[in-house]
Amino acid sequence: MRILNEGIKMSKEQKVTGNIQPPNKDLEILKQNFPSCFDKNGEFDFKKFKTQLSKNEINFSKENYGMDWLGKSYARLLATDETTTLLKEDETFNQKPENANSKNLLIKGDNLEVLKHLSNAYYEKVKMIYIDPPYNTGSDGFVYADDRKFTVDELQELAGISEERAKRILDFTQSKSNSHSAWLTFMYPRLYIAKQLLKDDGVIFVSIDDNEVAQLRLLMDEVFGEENFVAELIWKSRLSEDNRNLTGASIDHEYIVTYRKEFGTLIGVKKDLNKFSNPDNDPRGPWRSSDLTGLLTIDQRPNCHFDLINPETGITYKPPLKGWRNDFKAMKKKISENRILWPSTPSGRPRNKLFMNEMVSLNKNLSTIITQSSTNDGTKEVAKLIGTGIFTFPKPTKLLKLLVSQLNFNNDIILDFFAGSGTTGDAVMQLNAKDGGNRKFISVQLPELIDPKSNKTAYHFVKNELKVATPTIFEITKERLIRASKKIQEENKDKDLSNQDLGFKVFETMPIWEDYNFESEELEKQTSLFDESKLTREDVKALLVTWKTYDGVPLTTSIQEIDLNGYTAHYSSEKLYLMDKGFTTENLKILLEKIDSDKNFNPTTIIAFGYHFDSKNLREISENIKSYANKKSIDIDFITRY
Numbered sequence: 067m068r069i070l071n072e073g074i075k076m077s078k079e080q081k082v083t084g085n086i087q088p089p090n091k092d093l094e095i096l097k098q099n100f101p102s103c104f105d106k107n108g109e110f111d112f113k114k115f116k117t118q119l120s121k122n123e124i125n126f127s128k129e130n131y132g133m134d135w136l137g138k139s140y141a142r143l144l145a146t147d148e149t150t151t152l153l154k155e156d157e158t159f160n161q162k163p164e165n166a167n168s169k170n171l172l173i174k175g176d177n178l179e180v181l182k183h184l185s186n187a188y189y190e191k192v193k194m195i196y197i198d199p200p201y202n203t204g205s206d207g208f209v210y211a212d213d214r215k216f217t218v219d220e221l222q223e224l225a226g227i228s229e230e231r232a233k234r235i236l237d238f239t240q241s242k243s244n245s246h247s248a249w250l251t252f253m254y255p256r257l258y259i260a261k262q263l264l265k266d267d268g269v270i271f272v273s274i275d276d277n278e279v280a281q282l283r284l285l286m287d288e289v290f291g292e293e294n295f296v297a298e299l300i301w302k303s304r305l306s307e308d309n310r311n312l313t314g315a316s317i318d319h320e321y322i323v324t325y326r327k328e329f330g331t332l333i334g335v336k337k338d339l340n341k342f343s344n345p346d347n348d349p350r351g352p353w354r355s356s357d358l359t360g361l362l363t364i365d366q367r368p369n370c371h372f373d374l375i376n377p378e379t380g381i382t383y384k385p386p387l388k389g390w391r392n393d394f395k396a397m398k399k400k401i402s403e404n405r406i407l408w409p410s411t412p413s414g415r416p417r418n419k420l421f422m423n424e425m426v427s428l429n430k431n432l433s434t435i436i437t438q439s440s441t442n443d444g445t446k447e448v449a450k451l452i453g454t455g456i457f458t459f460p461k462p463t464k465l466l467k468l469l470v471s472q473l474n475f476n477n478d479i480i481l482d483f484f485a486g487s488g489t490t491g492d493a494v495m496q497l498n499a500k501d502g503g504n505r506k507f508i509s510v511q512l513p514e515l516i517d518p519k520s521n522k523t524a525y526h527f528v529k530n531e532l533k534v535a536t537p538t539i540f541e542i543t544k545e546r547l548i549r550a551s552k553k554i555q556e557e558n559k560d561k562d563l564s565n566q567d568l569g570f571k572v573f574e575t576m577p578i579w580e581d582y583n584f585e586s587e588e589l590e591k592q593t594s595l596f597d598e599s600k601l602t603r604e605d606v607k608a609l610l611v612t613w614k615t616y617d618g619v620p621l622t623t624s625i626q627e628i629d630l631n632g633y634t635a636h637y638s639s640e641k642l643y644l645m646d647k648g649f650t651t652e653n654l655k656i657l658l659e660k661i662d663s664d665k666n667f668n669p670t671t672i673i674a675f676g677y678h679f680d681s682k683n684l685r686e687i688s689e690n691i692k693s694y695a696n697k698k699s700i701d702i703d704f705i706t707r708y
Contacts, residue, residue: 079676079705079706079707079708080705080706080707081707081708082613082616082707083152083578083609083612083613083707083708084148084149084578085148086148086149086182086183086612086616087146087147087148087149087182087185088145088146088181088182088185088258088259088262089185089186089189089262093110095369095393095394095395096110096115099394100115102114103115132288133284133285133287133288135246135247135250135251136231136234136235136238136247137235137238137239137247137248137250137251138250138251138254139225139226139227139231139235140221140225140235140239140251141250141251141252141254141255142225142254142255142258143221143224143225144178144212144214144251144254144255145254145255145258145259147214149179149182149183149578150179150214150577150578151175151176151179151183151575151576151577151578152575152576152577152578152608152609152611152612153173153183153573153574153575153576153608153611153612153615153621154573154574154575154576154604154607154608154611155571155572155573155607155608155611156571156572156573156574157607159571159572160571160572162569164551164568164569165569165570165571165572166569167567167569168567168569168570168571168622169506169567169620169622170491170494170495170506170507170508170567170569170570170571170622171506171507171508171509171570171571171572171573171621171622172485172488172491172509172510172511172543172544172547172570172571172572172573173508173509173510173511173572173573173574173575173621174510174511174512174513174540174572174573174574174575175510175512175513175574175575176512176575177256177483177484177510177511177512178255178256178259179575180483180510180575181256181259181260181263181483181510182259183575183612183615183616184263184508184615184621185259185262185263186615186616186617186618187615187616187617187618187619187620187621188263188479188481188508188620189262189263189618190262190263190264190265190266190268191263191265191479192263192264192265192268192478192479192480192481192508193264193265193267193268193269193473193475193478193479193480194268194269194270194271194469194470194473194475194478194479194480194481195260195263195264195268195269195270195271195480195481195482195483196270196271196272196273196466196469196480196481196482196490197260197270197271197272197273197482197483197484198273198461198482198484198486199253199256199272199273199274199484200249200252200484201274201275201277201278202244202246202249202277202278203275203277204244204277208244208249208252209242209243209244209248210238210239210242210243210244210248210249210251210252211242212239212240216236218232218233218236219232221235221236238251239251246278246281249278249281250281250285253282253285254285254289256483257285257286257289257290258289260481260483261289261290261327263481264327265327265478266327266328266396266399267326267327267328268326268327269296269324269325269326269327269473270290270324270325270326270327271299271322271323271324271469272286272322272323272324273301273320273321273322273461274320274321274322274323275317275320275321276317279298279321279323282323283295283298283323286323286325290325290326290327293367294325294326294327294328295324295325296324296325296326297324297432297434298321298322298323298324298434299321299322299323299324299432299434299435299436300319300320300321300322300434300435300436301319301320301321301322301436301465302318302319302435302436302437302440303318303319303320303440303441304316304317304318304319304440304441305440305442322436322469328392328396341354342354342422348419348421350421350423351421351422351423352421352422353419353420353421353422354420354422355407355417355418355419355420356417356418356419356420357391357417357418358390358391358392358406358415358416358417358418359386359388359389359390359391359415360386360388360389360390360391363387363388363389364389367389369393369394370385370389370390370391370392370393371385371389371390372385372390372394372397373385374390374397374406374416376406376408376416377401378408379408381408381410381411381412382412383409383412383414383415383416384412386415391418400418404419405418405419406418406419407419432472436465436468438464438465438468439462439464439465439468440462441459441460441461441462443462443464444459444460444461444462444463444465444487444489445457445458445459445460447460447462447463447489447492448460448487448546451546451549451550451553452527452542452545452546452549453523453527454523455523455524456521456523456524456527456542457486457487457524457542457546460486460487460489461486461489462489463489463492463493463496466489466490466493466494467493467496467497470493470494470497470505471497475505476498476501476502476503476504476505477503477504477505478505478506479505479506479507479508480494480505480506480507480508481507481508481510482507482508482509482510483508483509483510484510484511485509485510485511485543486511486539486543487542487543487546488509488511488542488543488544488546488547488550490507490509491507491509491547491550491570492546492547492550494506494507495507495550495551495554495566495567495568496550496554498566498567499554499558499561499563499566499568502565502566504567506567507570509543509547509570511539511540511543512538512539512540513538513539513540513574514538514539514540515536515537515538516528516537516538516539518537524537524542525537527542528541528542532545544572547570551568551569554568555568571621571622573611573621576608579600579601579605598677598678601677606645606646606675609645609675610625610636610643610645613643613673613707614638614641614643617639617641617671617673618639619638619639619641623638623639624638625637625638625643626638628642628660628667630653630656630657630660631652631653631656632653633646633648633649633650633653634646635657637667637669640668640669640670640671641669641670641671641672641673642657642669642671642672642673643672643673643674643675644672644673644674644675644678644679644687645675645678646675646678647678647679649674649678649679649683649687651686654686654687654690658690658691658694658696661696661698661700661702662696662697662698668698668700669700669702670700670701670702670703671702671703671704671705672687672691672702672703672704672705673705673706673707674687674704674705674706674707675707675708676706676707676708677708679706684706687704688704688706691704692704
């Protein structure tokens, strides 16, 4: 085998570590459908876009209905801003027998950072989201906290706002405000990314009370679309009269605001089994036809008004007056999955194949009034698991199990990024143990410090019983899930739970290294600003976990160590990572030979940590990967990252 060393073009570089951010799918749709509206620099020309739509008789109203608040432009910036953290694995905890093969996750960190890290690996993979965010009551401790440091000039430029508005925004983001504007600024970017994680038939439930329910409804309309509102559930959370309210009203309920990802998703609808059959022997099972007609005119939802073309016959079907039920991307997916029933003439109306196993529930419709449980039940549950007075008024598992059961799924992911006491994870494990399901949970909790004065019991529980030097809410979440798992096993000794996932893996965010520079265009400049020799083994492992997740590999998917004659590479989901120093020509030979000889080793992408390679190394790897005709005919991409 000949190894080339001279006259080699440098490999493709990616500055990914500091550029991890949620993908802008809306922008991608615009580029796909209106490429002429982008200039050579990739900037969107709205005037050209408006002109193009006007030619199709779409009128732009000068008046519109919408929601605005001080900080909205800043919130949008935060939704797409880069992460400031890496992801680190708790290897000791995750390697325990009960956790080693688990697909459940508990992640410690600011949930906005965590959501950004999850946005590639879990894009459109979450069936249900439940969150119980701060209610902003004035006594719940919510204040807006933000460690991002923008100057007035920077915010002006990035958000496209006036100097005066930039000053006002920075004033409340840096002054621990709990105004409605502060709360909305806090919630918007989290909901924006959460929507991207939901599957097309996914649903989100948000608990809230009177303080912010009106603002939340308008915010959810903006993020999810008013047409995707499902219901505002009323949960009777109190059993006894509340005498604290100065108005003389006893507030005995909370709300659960419910939205779907895509129009057409239903919850709690009774199936009419007689309508399902399988005349074409579809391997997906019995189905019935369903309407593809939308509910909104072209000016209300232009992205659902387009011609539909049968790829086999070429017959074109014009959109109905109120458009299609799905946008172009979703309809394209339905066509590729052979889910469209095509009429024989252009005057007919295409319909959708709705499979029985995709319908939601055999139960009756979900009532908007929920009375089956209360906060007292949640308090008692937590008290039995970890002690009295440690966590007050958590949501009961009965409430979460009710919401999950309405969607009638048993093999999907449930996300809760305000995990609190860990109710959602507990409820998922309980449901799986009961019906044999394989639902997975992802719970995210901020390591919020416990105040020894305001919550002495919780503080001493974490510090003295759990032996954690710095007590935080996260430690309570973690311990509750551990004890909940043990309780489920004790209560089901007569059942075989060997196939049940009653563990979970723990990851946490950590700050990106000091002086790490992501803006430099050349390696030489970066090297002069960042000393890679100070990186520890744990730092490099965190970088590997972060990159793997960025590359679309779920956190629970294992990374295999590959021995290349003394050099350890890391392999997962057809991606090979070269993270360490010392990669030699001999290691490269072994790598190429392994690609040919090992049927289970099929890397389509090889990623090298540029700081641990000199330019000669990188050129050598790049050219040989490019020029080597491997026996499997795998087209391998080589990327250098810093």
